[in-house]
Amino acid sequence: MRKRLTLVAALGVALFSTGQLAAQSPALVTLVKAGRLLDPRTGNVLSPAAVLIENGKIKEVGSPSRVQADAPAGVQTIDLGSATLLPGLIDPHTHLLLDVIVPAEAEIARRFNGEFAPGLLLAIVESPSKRVLLGAQLAREDLESGFTTVRNVGHSGIDGDVALRDAINAGRVPGPRILASGRKLFKNGYVQGLNPALAKAIRRQEFLEVNGPDGARQAVKDNIFYDVDLIKVAIDDDISVAEMTAIVEEAHRQQLRVAVHAISAGSIQTAIDAGVDSIEHGNDVTDEQLKLMRDKGIFLDLTPTWYDGFWTKIHETITVSPTLRSANAARDDRNRKRAAARVQRVLKSGVKFATGSDMCWFYPGKTRGQATATMFPALQSSGMPPLDILRAVTTNAAEMLGWQDRVGAVEPGKLADLVAVAGDPIADISELERVRFVMKDGQVVRNDLASH
Amino acid sequence: MRSWRLFFCLAALSCSQLADAQGIDALGPQVRKYLSVSTPRVILEHVQVIDGTGAAPAPDRNISIEGGKITAISPGADQSPSDGTTILNLRGYSVMPGIVGMHDHLFYIALPNLGADYSFDAPALFVQMSFSAPRLYLANGVTTLRTAGSVDAYTDLRLKQAIETGVLPGPHLDVTGPYLEGASDNRNLQMRQLTGPEDARQTVAYWADRGVTSFKAYKNITRDELSAAVKEAHKRGLKVTGHLCSVTFVEAAEIGIDNLEHGFFVNTELDPGKKPDTCSASGGDYTLEHMTPGSPEANRLIATLISHHVAITSTLPGTAASVPINASVDGRAPVRPAVLEAMAPSAREAYLYSRNRSRPPQSNAADLLRRDMDLERAFVAAGGLLLAGPDPVGIGGNIPGFGDQREIELLVEAGFPAVQAIRIATLNGAIYLGRQEQIGSIAAGKNADFVVMKGDPATRITDIENVEIVFKDGVGYDTKKLLDSVKGHYGEY
Numbered sequence: 001m002r003k004r005l006t007l008v009a010a011l012g013v014a015l016f017s018t019g020q021l022a023a024q025s026p027a028l029v030t031l032v033k034a035g036r037l038l039d040p041r042t043g044n045v046l047s048p049a050a051v052l053i054e055n056g057k058i059k060e061v062g063s064p065s066r067v068q069a070d071a072p073a074g075v076q077t078i079d080l081g082s083a084t085l086l087p088g089l090i091d092p093h094t095h096l097l098l099d100v101i102v103p104a105e106a107e108i109a110r111r112f113n114g115e116f117a118p119g120l121l122l123a124i125v126e127s128p129s130k131r132v133l134l135g136a137q138l139a140r141e142d143l144e145s146g147f148t149t150v151r152n153v154g155h156s157g158i159d160g161d162v163a164l165r166d167a168i169n170a171g172r173v174p175g176p177r178i179l180a181s182g183r184k185l186f187k188n189g190y191v192q193g194l195n196p197a198l199a200k201a202i203r204r205q206e207f208l209e210v211n212g213p214d215g216a217r218q219a220v221k222d223n224i225f226y227d228v229d230l231i232k233v234a235i236d237d238d239i240s241v242a243e244m245t246a247i248v249e250e251a252h253r254q255q256l257r258v259a260v261h262a263i264s265a266g267s268i269q270t271a272i273d274a275g276v277d278s279i280e281h282g283n284d285v286t287d288e289q290l291k292l293m294r295d296k297g298i299f300l301d302l303t304p305t306w307y308d309g310f311w312t313k314i315h316e317t318i319t320v321s322p323t324l325r326s327a328n329a330a331r332d333d334r335n336r337k338r339a340a341a342r343v344q345r346v347l348k349s350g351v352k353f354a355t356g357s358d359m360c361w362f363y364p365g366k367t368r369g370q371a372t373a374t375m376f377p378a379l380q381s382s383g384m385p386p387l388d389i390l391r392a393v394t395t396n397a398a399e400m401l402g403w404q405d406r407v408g409a410v411e412p413g414k415l416a417d418l419v420a421v422a423g424d425p426i427a428d429i430s431e432l433e434r435v436r437f438v439m440k441d442g443q444v445v446r447n448d449l450a451s452h
Numbered sequence: 453m454r455s456w457r458l459f460f461c462l463a464a465l466s467c468s469q470l471a472d473a474q475g476i477d478a479l480g481p482q483v484r485k486y487l488s489v490s491t492p493r494v495i496l497e498h499v500q501v502i503d504g505t506g507a508a509p510a511p512d513r514n515i516s517i518e519g520g521k522i523t524a525i526s527p528g529a530d531q532s533p534s535d536g537t538t539i540l541n542l543r544g545y546s547v548m549p550g551i552v553g554m555h556d557h558l559f560y561i562a563l564p565n566l567g568a569d570y571s572f573d574a575p576a577l578f579v580q581m582s583f584s585a586p587r588l589y590l591a592n593g594v595t596t597l598r599t600a601g602s603v604d605a606y607t608d609l610r611l612k613q614a615i616e617t618g619v620l621p622g623p624h625l626d627v628t629g630p631y632l633e634g635a636s637d638n639r640n641l642q643m644r645q646l647t648g649p650e651d652a653r654q655t656v657a658y659w660a661d662r663g664v665t666s667f668k669a670y671k672n673i674t675r676d677e678l679s680a681a682v683k684e685a686h687k688r689g690l691k692v693t694g695h696l697c698s699v700t701f702v703e704a705a706e707i708g709i710d711n712l713e714h715g716f717f718v719n720t721e722l723d724p725g726k727k728p729d730t731c732s733a734s735g736g737d738y739t740l741e742h743m744t745p746g747s748p749e750a751n752r753l754i755a756t757l758i759s760h761h762v763a764i765t766s767t768l769p770g771t772a773a774s775v776p777i778n779a780s781v782d783g784r785a786p787v788r789p790a791v792l793e794a795m796a797p798s799a800r801e802a803y804l805y806s807r808n809r810s811r812p813p814q815s816n817a818a819d820l821l822r823r824d825m826d827l828e829r830a831f832v833a834a835g836g837l838l839l840a841g842p843d844p845v846g847i848g849g850n851i852p853g854f855g856d857q858r859e860i861e862l863l864v865e866a867g868f869p870a871v872q873a874i875r876i877a878t879l880n881g882a883i884y885l886g887r888q889e890q891i892g893s894i895a896a897g898k899n900a901d902f903v904v905m906k907g908d909p910a911t912r913i914t915d916i917e918n919v920e921i922v923f924k925d926g927v928g929y930d931t932k933k934l935l936d937s938v939k940g941h942y943g944e945y
Contacts, residue, residue, distance in 0.1 A: 036488070036538075045491055045538035063541045082488075082932075387536075423933070427476070427487035 027054050030442055031075045033064050034420055035082035040390040041409055043426075049085060053416040056442040061410055080420050080437055080449045086390070087410050088148025088417030088440065089432070090397035091372055093259075093280055093301055093356020096142070096164065096178070097135040097156035098122065101362045102314050105324050120191060124201045128157045135164045138368040139175030144446055145369025146435035148417035149177040149398075149407050151230065153259055153280065154184035155360065157205055159226040174445065177417075179401055181232035181259070182223040183208045185216070185247060189236045210239055213246035220250040232280075234261040235270060244274035257402060259301065265289065272298060278400055280356070283342070290349035299400040300351050302392075303358035307339035308332075308378035317364040339382040347388065354400045355379060355392040373433040386429045416442035420449060476927055479618035486587075486621050486937070488921055489928025491538045493518045494900075498528040499542035502910055504549035504878040504893035506871050509910040515547065517900040520926035524896055538928075546908050546915070548874050549893050550595025550901035550924065552881025553623075553856045554765050555713055555841025558585045558599050558608055560943050566802050570809055575641050578603040578845075582611050583945045584938040585852040586622025588794060591934035592853030593903035593916070595924045596881070596891055598626040600693065600713065600765075600841060601668040603642035605630050609663050621934065623924065626885060628666045629659035632681050634698060636672035636731070646673065649680035656684040668713070669694035674729040675703055682708045691884075693765065696720075697731035701753060705760040711839065711884065712757075713765045716740055716827040717820070722749065740820050745830040754827075754834050763837040763884050766828050766876065768862035769855045771821050773806075773848025787849035788917065790935065794851060799943025803849045825866030832868070832876075839884055840877040851942055857916050864913045871910055900926035 030053045037049030050067035052060040052075075060067050099122065103111075122131070135156065142150055152161040161180035168175040186207050191199040203209070208219035210233070220231055231251040233239070244260075251258045257277040262268045265284045272279075272292050278299035279285070285293075285300065293300060311328040320328070346353055355375060363371035379389045398408025406415050420437035438445040476490045484490070494517040501510045512528035533539055562579045563572035580603075589597055602608050605627060612625040632652060633643045646652050656667055667685050669678050669692060678692075678699055685692045686708065693711035694704055700721040701712055712719075722739040723732035732738075743750050757764065792800055832838050840863065842855030850858070856877065863873035882892025890899050900923050907915030921928045 042533075043491055043536035044533050045489070047489075047538060047540045065541075065543075082930075423485065423930070424487050424490055427479075427484040427490040428481065430485075 028056070028442065029054050029072055029075050030416075031068065031071050031077045032080065032085065032418060032439070033077065034080040034085040036084040036424070037061065037410060038084055038086055038390070038425065039410065040087065040387065040394045043387050045084075051085065051410060051416075051418065053442045056416050058410060058412055058414050058416050060412055078444065078447070080447075083420040083422055083436060083449050084424060084431075085410065085418055085420050086425065087394045087408055087414075088419055088438070089146045089393045089435075090149040090151075090354075090401070090408060091142065091147045091176075091357050091359075091393065092151040092354050092397045092400055093153055093303055093358050094142070094150045094372065095155045095358070095360040096138045096150070096152050096368075097131045097160045098360040099134055099138065099362045099368075100360050102318055104318065105320050108324075120194070120202055120206075121198070123155065123157070123206050124198065128160060128205075131157060132160045132163055135160060136167070136173045136175065139164060139168060139178070140173065141367035141369040142372060143174055143176045143369070143440065144438060145367065145373050146419035146432070146438050147176050147369060147372060148419070148438065148440045149179075149401070149403070151179040151181070151259070151356070151401060153181045153230075153232040153261075153356075154234070155206060156180070156182070158183060162226055162228060165229075176440070177407070179229040179403075181230050182226050182228035184261075185210050185219045185223075185231065185233040187211075187235075187238040189234065189238070210243050210247070213242050216243045216246040217250040220247055220254070220256075224254055224256070228256070230256050231258045232261070233258060233271075233276070235267040237264055237266045239267075239270060241270050241273045244270050244276065248274050248276055272296065278354075281358070283338070285342070285345075287345060287349065290345060290351045294349055294351040297352065299396075300346060300353040301400065302343070302346065302353055302355045302379075304339065304355050304375045304379040304382060304384075305357050305359060306335050306378075307343075307375075308336060308381040310335075310374075310378070313374070314361060314363060336382070343379070343382045343384050347384070352396065352399070353392060354397040355389070356397075370433065373435075376429050376432045380429045386426045389429055390425060390432075416440075422449070479927065483618050483621045486929050486933045487927060488930035488933075489538050489540070489923070491536050493534065493537040494540065494923075494926065494928070495531050495533060495537060496540045496542050496547065496904070497531065499540075499904070500546040500908060500910075501525065501894055502546055502548040502871055502874055503895065504875055506869075506875040506879075508871065509546065509908070515894070517923070517926045520900055522894065522896055522898050522900050525894070540904075540921075542904065545904055545906055545920075546910070547894060547902045547904050548593075548909065548916070549878040550623075550891065550903060550922065551593050551597075551840075551856050551860075551877050552879075552885065552887075552892055553589065553594045553597035553841050553877070554711075554839040554881050554884065555600040555767050555843045556589060556594060556597035556852065556856065557601065557843065557845055558582060558611070559603060559845065560799065561845040561847060562798075562943070563802060566805060568805055568808070570805050575639060578640075578642050579943075579945075580604050580607055581852070581942060581945065582607055584794070584942040586611065586615065586620065587934045587938045588851060588853035588942060589623050589856070590621055590853070590922055590924065590929055591919070591931045592857055593905075593919050593922050594623050594853055594856050595901040595903075595922065596624040596626070596885070596887070598666055598841070598881075598885075599628045600666075600843070601628050601631050601670070601695070603630065605659060605662075605664055612663075621929065626665050627663065628668050628693075629656070629664040631670045632656075632667060632673055632677070633670040634672035634674050634677055634729075638670075638672060643670065646677050649674075649676040652677040652681040653684045656681050656690075657688075660685070660688045660690055664690075666690055667692045669696060669699070669704075669709070671695060671697040671718075671731050673698060675699055675707060678704065678709065679707045682710075697735055698729050700726070701762075702756050705756050705762045708760070709762060711763040711765060713841075714767045714843070715764060715824045716743065716831075717771065717824055719743070719753070721753070737816075737820060740823055740827075741816070743823070743827060745823075745826045750827065750830065754831050754836060757831070758834055758836050761837075763839050763880075764828065764831055765839040765841050766859065766863060766866075767841055767843040768821070768825070768866070769842040769844070769850045769858040770848060771817070771824070772858075772862055772865075773850055788854065791849055791851055791854045793939050794854070794935065794942045795846075796941055796944035799846050802846065802943075806848060825862075828863075829867050832872075837880055837884060838876050839881050846943055857919075860916055861913050870913050873913070874909070874916075900924075904928075
C-alpha cells in the first residue's frame with residue numbers, strides 16, 4: 001500500500017487542486033434517520049437514531065433531535081422508518097472472479113477432477129478480460145446485498161481483482177471497496193491431476209510458486225509489482241517455515257498483511273510459527289494453536305458457508321441421484337458437527353476471529369450477494385451468537401484488514417458505509433439476508449424501505 | 453376468613469410457575485423474528501410512566517431493565533450505556549404495565565352458514581385460535597392472561613408450554629380447564645355436562661393434575677357441583693370463577709367461589725320465578741334492571757361479595773358492541789381498521805352482518821350496560837377487587853388484544869379515572885393471581901412486562917391503542933410485526 005501512496009504522490013498537484021475545489025464548493029451533507037442503530041462493538045442499540053454524513057464520511061451519530069440540530073437547514077434527509085441501521089458488512093474472504101457451476105453428477109463421477117476442475121478451467125477457458133467483467137457483476141451483487149468492503153483472496157488472474165478495485169474506486173463500475181491479493185502464493189495443489197499443459201497455463205496465470213526463501217520473497221515482489229493490498233498464501237503441508245517466514249518478512253517490509261489458507265494442523269502451525277496475520281479456514285486448528293494465535297494476535301478467518309448443509313443446498317439446483325444426495329447429506333452432517341465444535345472452541349479460546357464467505361459458486365436463484373449472505377444462518381446454526389456474527393463481519397473484520405480506522409463501525413470519522421435491515425438482527429440473524437438499504441461513501445446504492 | 457388467606461398463599465406458590473423470566477437466549481426462531489429489543493440491558497429515556505397502581509402519571513422518567521427485570525426508575529436523563537444496552541428515547545411516549553387479561557379466550561365462535569339476516573345453522577362451534585390469539589394479545593399489550601374457559605384444554609396447555617419454552621410468541625397463560633357446565637339443554641357440543649358433585653370433583657382433579665391452573669363454572673352448574681369443584685380446586689391452591697345463572701352471586705360467594713364473570717350482568721337473584729339450581733328465563737337482566745346502586749339489595753350484594761373476597765371481572769366490550777354508546781352515525785361504534793385487517797374473511801363477514809342488523813337485539817341494552825357500569829363503580833368504591841377481560845370470541849368485532857384495550861376504554865366510559873381503569877386491567881389481575889410481587893405494576897424489582905405507546909392515555913384513553921413495543925420479561929416485541937403475522941387469520945386459526 002505504501003507503494004501505491006508513493007505513486008499517487010506523483011499526482012500530488014492534481015490531488016491538491018481537487019481538494020481545494022471541494023473545500024470551496026458547499027459540503028455534500030446527508031442525514032440518515034432510522035428507528036434503531038445497532039453498534040456491533042458494544043452491542044448497544046440507539047432508538048431512534050440519526051447519522052449525519054458530510055462528504056462521504058460520518059460526522060455525527062446520535063438521537064435525531066440532537067443530530068438534526070447540528071445539520072444545516074434543508075439537509076437532504078433519508079428516513080428509514082423503523083429499520084435497524086448497521087455498519088456496512090465486510091466479507092474478508094471472497095473470490096469475485098470465480099463463479100463455479102455445480103458440475104453434472106456424471107461429470108463429478110466420471111472425471112478424475114470432476115468436482116473442482118470446472119472452476120479452475122474457468123481460469124483459462126474465459127479470457128482475463130471476460131473474467132474481470134464477471135467480477136464487476138459479482139462485485140455489484142455483493143454491494144447490493146450490503147457488503148461494502150470485501151477482501152478478494154485469489155483466483156483472479158494476474159491482476160484482475162486489482163483492476164476491478166481500481167475501476168470501482170474510480171467510479172467506473174459499482175462495487176464494494178476491494179482489498180486485492182492478486183495471485184495466490186503456493187507450492188503445489190489445485191492442478192496436479194489436470195492435463196499438464198492446462199495445469200501449466202493455470203499455474204502461470206493464477207498462482208505464484210514458492211520455491212525456497214528467496215523464491216518466496218520474489219513471489220511477494222511479483223505481486224507487489226501489480227499493486228496488491230495483501231499477500232495470500234495457500235499452504236497444504238508443503239511450504240516450509242523458512243519459506244513462510246520469508247514471505248511474511250517481505251510482505252511486512254512492504255506494509256502488506258499475509259493471509260494464509262491453512263486446513264491441517266501442520267499447515268496452521270507453520271503459519272503461526274512464521275507470524276502470519278490471519279489464518280483462513282483453519283478447520284483442524286487445535287486448542288493449543290488457538291491459544292498461540294490469541295497470544296500472538298493472529299486472526300482466525302472462519303469460512304462458515306460450508307457449516308450448514310451447503311452441499312445439499314447447492315445440489316438442489318441440479319438433478320442428483322439418491323446416492324449422491326445421501327453422500328452430500330453425510331458430508332454436510334460431518335461438516336455441521338465439526339463446525340459446531342470448532343465454533344465453540346474458537347469462542348472459548350479468546351482468539352480474534354472474523355468470518356468470510358469463501359463464496360466462489362454460482363448459486364442458481366441467488367445473486368452473488370445473496371449466496372454470500374447464506375453464511376449468516378450457517379454460522380448461527382453452528383452455535384455462534386448473533387452479536388458475535390455481526391462483529392465478525394464488521395469491527396473484527398475491519399481490524400483484521402487493518403482498516404479499523406475507516407470501516408466496520410458507525411462512528412464519527414469513519415467512511416459512510418451503512419446498511420439497514422427491517423427487523424432486529426440480534427433477534428433474527430437472517431435479517432442480514434434481507435438487507436434493504438445500502439450506502440457506500442455516503443451514496444445510496446439501494447433503498448427498499450418506504451420513506452415516511 | 454382464615455381459609456381464604458391460606459388459599460391465597462397456596463395460589464401464590466403455584467402461580468409463580470406461571471412466569472419465570474425468559475431471557476433472549478431461551479427464545480427460538482419463531483419468537484425472535486418478532487422482537488425489536490433484544491439486548492440484555494435496556495434504558496427507556498424520558499418516558500411518562502403510568503405505573504398501574506392508580507397513581508398519577510410520572511412524566512419524564514428513565515426505566516432501566518436488566519435480566520428481564522426493572523432495575524431502576526429514575527428522573528429522565530440522557531444516559532451513556534454499558535455494553536449490550538438499547539437506549540430508547542421515548543419523549544412523547546408513555547408506558548403502562550402489561551395487561552393482565554382475566555377473561556381472554558383462545559377460541560373464536562364460528563356460526564355455520566351465517567346469513568345476512570344473522571341466521572345460522574347449528575351447531576355454533578368454538579374454534580381454537582391457538583395461532584392468532586396469543587399474537588393478537590401480546591401485540592396489543594397483554595403479557596399475562598387467564599383463558600377463562602376452554603374447549604380444548606390439552607391444546608391450551610401445550611400452547612402454554614410452547615410459549616414458556618420460547619417456541620411460540622404469546623403472553624404468560626393461566627390455563628382454565630374445560631367449562632364446568634351442569635346438566636341442561638345447553639346444545640354446545642364442546643361442553644361436557646357434569647353428572648353430579650363427584651363428577652365435578654373428579655373433573656377438577658383430573659385437569660389440575662394435567663397442569664390446568666384455574667377453573668370456570670358455567671350457567672347450569674348446581675350448587676352442590678360448584679361446591680365440590682371449589683373444594684377440590686382450593687385443596688390444590690387453584691381458584692374458581694364462574695359465568696353463572698343457575699347459582700346466584702350470593703349463593704356462589706357463600707359456597708366460596710373466588711371470582712364472578714361479566715360484571716353484574718348474570719346475577720339472577722331477583723329474577724322472577726328463579727328456582728334453585730336452575731337458570732332463570734331472564735338470565736339476570738331482570739335482576740340487573742332492579743339492582744339500583746345504593747339500594748339495600750345492591751348494598752347487601754356488594755357487601756357479601758367483598759366479605760367473601762369475591763372478585764368481579766368486568767367484560768364490557770361484548771355487551772357494548774350491541775349498544776348505541778360512543779355512537780357513530782348508525783348508532784354503533786365502528787371497530788378500528790386494524791381489527792378488520794386481523795380477521796379472516798369469514799369472521800369479517802360475520803362481524804359486518806351483525807353490525808348491519810337493523811336494531812340492537814335488546815331495546816334496553818344501553819340502560820343495562822350503564823347500570824352494570826354503575827354497579828362496577830360502586831363495587832370498587834366499596835373496596836371490591838374488579839378485574840378486566842374483554843371476553844373476545846369475534847362477535848361484535850370483539851377480538852383478542854384489541855378487545856383488552858377496548859375494555860379499558862369502556863372502564864373510563866363507565867366513570868373510572870384513566871389511571872384507575874389501567875390499574876383494574878393490570879395490577880388488580882396480578883393481585884388476584886397472587887403475582888403482584890412480580891407483575892402488574894411498573895416498579896424496580898418487578899418483571900419488565902410493560903407496554904410502550906405513543907401519546908398519553910392518562911389524558912386521552914384511546915392512546916392505549918398506539919402500542920409500538922410490548923416488553924415481556926425484558927424482551928421487546930414489535931407490535932406491527934406480530935399483527936402483520938396474523939393479518940386475515942383471526943377466525944381461521
